[in-house]
Amino acid sequence: MSLSPEMAVQIYSSTAIAVGIILAAAGLGSALGWGMICSKYLEGIARQPEMRPQLMGQMLFTGGLMEAFPMIVLGMAMWFVFANPFIGAAGG
Numbered sequence: 001m002s003l004s005p006e007m008a009v010q011i012y013s014s015t016a017i018a019v020g021i022i023l024a025a026a027g028l029g030s031a032l033g034w035g036m037i038c039s040k041y042l043e044g045i046a047r048q049p050e051m052r053p054q055l056m057g058q059m060l061f062t063g064g065l066m067e068a069f070p071m072i073v074l075g076m077a078m079w080f081v082f083a084n085p086f087i088g089a090a091g092g
Contacts, residue, residue, distance in 0.1 A: 008090075030069065
């Protein structure tokens with residue numbers, strides 16, 4: 001069974017919309033995560049100012065781990081855009 005051009009266009013457009021939604025969700029999650037990390041960091045400094053250097057190290061480490069998530073999602077999104085697995089599954 002061959003893939004019709006209309007079906008290919010529909011698959012590519014649906015994939016583009018899904019990738020946009022996925023990237024927006026990853027960006028939103030990252031922004032919310034940074035907000036929570038920084039607010040807890042400031043809260044910790046307010047409670048124990050002498051812990052500032054240790055808290056800063058922990059904040060940056062946690063933020064770095066949290067920032068890896070959108071990059072992983074971006075890599076997966078690029079896979080969907082450039083090597084669309086749905087076209088192969090549809091018979092193209």
